[in-house]
Amino acid sequence: MRADARRNRERIVGAALGLFAEHGSGVSMEEIAQAAGLGVGTLYRHFPDRRALVEDLAVSTLTALRDRLRSTRDRPPWDALADLVGYCAGQPLALVTSLTGAAPASESRTRLVGEVDVLLHDLVEQAQKQRVLRGDLSPEQIAGLLNVAICRPGARADDPLTTVLLDGLRTHRPGA
């Protein structure tokens, strides 16, 4: 039954992602369980409380983001940046931040946020050194800006914001 349990856990996560993305953070535990085809009790067996579920979604999302950042570390910085922006826009769980709100982060989440910060910071620094990323914004500002893009609910990969953001971030030669 280990296999069943794992499938159920995944169904719950999937249902939660979908419902949160579609209807916002107000979705009830009952609705999530129902969407996963399970009873509430099962949901609570997998996640001790609502916060634990949200934390789990946040941690999964941040882990995937960190891994994506790591996987492009050796590519030209602009390519890595473009990949990142596209990747984020494609995430249905851009809303993680909006879900967790001001709640205290778990240790895992805190660590992941730190790792992502470092990776982003390095990426930005390299891109600016190579003059492909505009230099009048601090790494922190750009990171925050990317974060905004990441957290925007309903973002899609083919979103015009992707293009506009990238064009806005790219170094503008004099006269352009």
Next chain:
Amino acid sequence: MRADARRNRERIVGAALGLFAEHGSGVSMEEIAQAAGLGVGTLYRHFPDRRALVEDLAVSTLTALRDRLRSTRDRPPWDALADLVGYCAGQPLALVTSLTGAAPASESRTRLVGEVDVLLHDLVEQAQKQRVLRGDLSPEQIAGLLNVAICRPGARADDPLTTVLLDGLRTHRPGA
């Protein structure tokens, strides 16, 4: 007594704006009333229910936005666009959209949204005709994009997103 009533109504709206901006959409009616220095009963005398209050905030915000758009109709399109982006980023109530969510809009709101759409559409068309706004995006895409920027909670006028968005929207000459 009319004056008193008006003052109370304004206090409520102000309190609601402030609390929603600071603590998100989860603020309770009781909290809003208290922040306005009134009892809940008085709040309900002015707004039949929560949706009515939120609608009112939305309508006020949209009205101000429409008026801003109207007021820059005769200026060069790029200036008008820059003004618009800056204005929206400066609005503490960018969150109106997040408050109303998927709820059906009132007649007033529907009308206002339509008016804003037309004004935006015209502005975009003019800017593209003058080649100051990139032309590979449809007016609708740009409107949506602006809407995203408009609705982002916590936006401020000095936000780097403002600059980046504007640079991203501006026409890019060949070689830039």
Next chain:
Amino acid sequence: MRADARRNRERIVGAALGLFAEHGSGVSMEEIAQAAGLGVGTLYRHFPDRRALVEDLAVSTLTALRDRLRSTRDRPPWDALADLVGYCAGQPLALVTSLTGAAPASESRTRLVGEVDVLLHDLVEQAQKQRVLRGDLSPEQIAGLLNVAICRPGARADDPLTTVLLDGLRTHRPGA
């Protein structure tokens, strides 16, 4: 409406006392509210949560007990002791201790318990000095014993335990 609110509060306390005494500590908030002829919301307006209600019952009971002890301070110690035992057996709320269980006590409750302890201690000491109370038990033991009698649910003033307890506590002359 202050008067109504007070009456309601009293109704709640009365209903809670009755139900706890009759059906034990498992009674639900809904049942208490219903027995008081009120909705749950009203119960929660008066007591922020279950623990607060139980604490209130405990504090009332302890206050009454302390006042009773104070009121007999100037009477002969054996009379005071007999009054105390009879009083406790007559209390429907002997169950306070069983309700509060191991939960952390409020400041008021802690203070009251301390006051009652001191009063009991003095009473016992005087009674032993006058040789009307058996001396082979420490004041603490006797206090604990009285506490047991106090906390026994369902005790009544005409309970045989009252007589037996008093006779057991009284000094036994040699040969008796």
Next chain:
Amino acid sequence: MRADARRNRERIVGAALGLFAEHGSGVSMEEIAQAAGLGVGTLYRHFPDRRALVEDLAVSTLTALRDRLRSTRDRPPWDALADLVGYCAGQPLALVTSLTGAAPASESRTRLVGEVDVLLHDLVEQAQKQRVLRGDLSPEQIAGLLNVAICRPGARADDPLTTVLLDGLRTHRPGA
């Protein structure tokens, strides 16, 4: 396998006794199973539901009490009474009564209660005939009183209540 089953059953009963004594009647079936080193399923194989488990504890306790009473039937009544009081105070499961509450008793329990009642009644009658037990209380009152002492949770053999009760029950010669 019969041996295994018996051991498991005993483990469950032991765990339940310990947990109920230590943490009160609120202990969950899961906790009991875990303390017994078993899964809930196994617990439910031995006891169809919670009430059955509690009933079993009650029946065991009452059986032991009845056997104790039987075993002292031929000793002097006061000795038998003293033994009884001491025995009850030493029982960690004095709480059986608090566990069963007002729930309807099983046939076994009803029968046992009857047997204990008869034994107690006889004992009291003999002791009163011999003038070692105060005669101003009916057998029923004394039985009830003992029951109170029996059912008090947390009682210990060296409890001062034991001494006081016994002294209170003993016949008081004139002048004592």
Next chain:
DNA sequence: AATGAATGAGCCTTCATTCAT
């Protein structure tokens, strides 16, 4: 008209019990 107490539907969570493995 203003107030805030009362109401109750609905959410989160627990736990006795059932059932698939």
Next chain:
DNA sequence: AATGAATGAAGGCTCATTCAT
């Protein structure tokens, strides 16, 4: 036969809304 995952009824609590004063 043992296990522990799944279930769902029930309890504590919140908050939008109504209503008596």
